[in-house]
Amino acid sequence: xxxxxxxxxxxxxxxxxxxxxxxxxxxxxxxxxxxxxxxxxxxxxxxxxxxxxxxxxxxxxxxxxxxxxxxxxxxxxxxxxxxxxxxxxxxxxxxxxxxxxxxxxxxxxxxxxxxxxxxxxxxxxxxxxxxxxxxxxxxxxxxxxxxxxxxxxxxxxxxxxxxxxxxxxxxxxxxxxxxxxxxxxxxxxxxxxxxxxxxxxxxxxxxxxxxxxxxxxxxxxxxxxxxxxxxxxxxxxxxxxxxxxxxxxxxxxxxxxxxxxxxxxxxxxxxxxxxxxxxxxxxxxxxxxxxxxxxxxxxxxxxxxxxxxxxxxxx
Numbered sequence: 415x416x417x418x419x420x421x422x423x424x425x426x427x428x429x430x431x432x433x434x435x436x437x438x439x440x441x442x443x444x445x446x447x448x449x450x451x452x453x454x455x456x457x458x459x460x461x462x463x464x465x466x467x468x469x470x471x472x473x474x475x476x477x478x479x480x481x482x483x484x485x486x487x488x489x490x491x492x493x494x495x496x497x498x499x500x501x502x503x504x505x506x507x508x509x510x511x512x513x514x515x516x517x518x519x520x521x522x523x524x525x526x527x528x529x530x531x532x533x534x535x536x537x538x539x540x541x542x543x544x545x546x547x548x549x550x551x552x553x554x555x556x557x558x559x560x561x562x563x564x565x566x567x568x569x570x571x572x573x574x575x576x577x578x579x580x581x582x583x584x585x586x587x588x589x590x591x592x593x594x595x596x597x598x599x600x601x602x603x604x605x606x607x608x609x610x611x612x613x614x615x616x617x618x619x620x621x622x623x624x625x626x627x628x629x630x631x632x633x634x635x636x637x638x639x640x641x642x643x644x645x646x647x648x649x650x651x652x653x654x655x656x657x658x659x660x661x662x663x664x665x666x667x668x669x670x671x672x673x674x675x676x677x678x679x680x681x682x683x684x685x686x687x688x689x690x691x692x693x694x695x696x697x698x699x700x701x702x703x704x705x706x707x708x709x710x711x712x713x714x715x716x717x718x719x720x721x722x723x724x725x726x727x728x729x
Contacts, residue, residue, distance in 0.1 A: 458484050459515040466521050467582075468554045469503060474519060477501055478509065486515045494519075502545035503537070526554055527577040527585055528561040540578040542571050557586045559605075563593035572617040573603075579621035587626075596655060597663055598683035612639045612654060625649040638688065648715050650705075652685055666707060676711030687719055687728075695719075698729040 461480055463471045475481055478494045491509040498507035498521070508520040525540035535547035537554060538561060545551065564573045577585065587608050594604035594614065605613040605623065611630055613623050622642020629640050629649050639654040664684040666674040674682045686702040687695040694702045703723075705713045716722060 457515065458482050458486050458489065458517055460517070462516060462518045464518070464520045465523070467523055468526060468551075468557065469521065469523060470550070470553070473550050474498070474521060477504075478507075478519065480509075480517055480519070486511065486517075489517055502543060503539070503551065505541075525578065525582060525585075526558050527574060527580075528559045528588075528591060529555045530561040530564075532565065538570070538574060540574050542574040559585070559588035559591050561591045564591075569593075572601075576615075576617045576620040580623050584624055584626065596683070598665065598681045600680065611636065614639050614641045614655070619643060622649040635688075643713050643715055650715050651688060653688070666711075674707075674711060682707060682711045685713065687716075687723070689720065689723060695723055695728065703728050 458481065461471075461475055461482060463474050466474060478498050480489050480494060489509070489511065491511065494509040495507045498504050498509070498519075503524050503526070504521060505524045506522040508518075510518045510520075512518050524543070527538050527540050529535065529537045529547060537545045537547055537551060537558070539545065547555070561573070564570050573591075588605055589608045590606045592604045592606075594602050596602045596614075599616055601616040601618075603615055605615060607613065607626065609630070611626070613626055615623060619642040625642070626640055626649070629651055630636070633651055637654065637657065638651040640649060640651050642649040666682045666684055668674055676682050685705045687705060689695040696702055705715055708714050719728075722728065
């Protein structure tokens with residue numbers, strides 16, 4: 415072999431050494447990776463789920479496709495969060511890989527306000543979205559009310575918006591929500607509580623439903639309905655309309671005898687105070703004491719009526 419050929423052969427051998435080292439390192443890394451993948455140290459040891467109320471933990475694991483025994487580092491958090499957020503009942507989701515190969519999932523559910531049956535069974539949510547009622551959601555309908563009516567898109571939007579101000583715990587105490595137009599309020603709704611009582615409300619005063627049990631506990635006549643005044647910011651009780659079926663609705667009138675209307679164009683019905691025994695409160699002359707109204711047609715309710723009435727203030 416000539417000297418030039420020998421030098422060239424040595425040069426090629428030397429230049430190939432880094433390549434062999436690189437391939438060796440890569441091969442070793444792949445072997446370690448494969449060994450790690452088959453080892454118990456690579457597996458998810460536990461899944462911790464926080465924040466759920468209606469959704470079952472196993473359902474969350476199925477939606478995210480995160481299970482014990484799967485490869486820990488294959489559960490990429492932001493990808494799993496995207497999968498969870500696609501569920502119509504999930505408002506937000508956070509997935510974290512924590513120590514000891516435990517995956518932590520924190521869920522914020524949307525607020526379910528009720529379920530109804532139209533073309534299909536569906537759950538209504540406070541953000542004005544819907545979720546088709548599937549088997550995984552069946553437990554929800556045991557906790558939220560049946561909603562009848564409100565089929566118009568705008569009615570549904572207003573209903574969802576109104577219920578957004580109602581506590582979730584109170585929603586779970588409602589059995590049924592039905593449209594119940596009154597002669598003086600065509601937007602009224604009848605809310606039947608699980609304890610058998612009733613709240614008559616509308617889109618503007620539904621937040622007063624949060625005071626329902628406080629008022630109900632004070633009622634001597636549990637057959638009375640409870641409602642609220644959105645302007646006076648109070649809740650109050652009165653004889654339910656269906657118990658006044660044989661009476662004629664009275665309305666406030668103007669000086670010329672015409673019926674007064676509120677800011678929404680509804681006739682303003684005249685309501686009367688009820689005493690502690692559930693009877694109409696009367697003055698010294700035996701006349702029923704009407705709940706006064708302001709210039710906008712909103713009732714100005716005395717929150718301490720029973721006490722003031724007992725002290726003779728309304729005589």
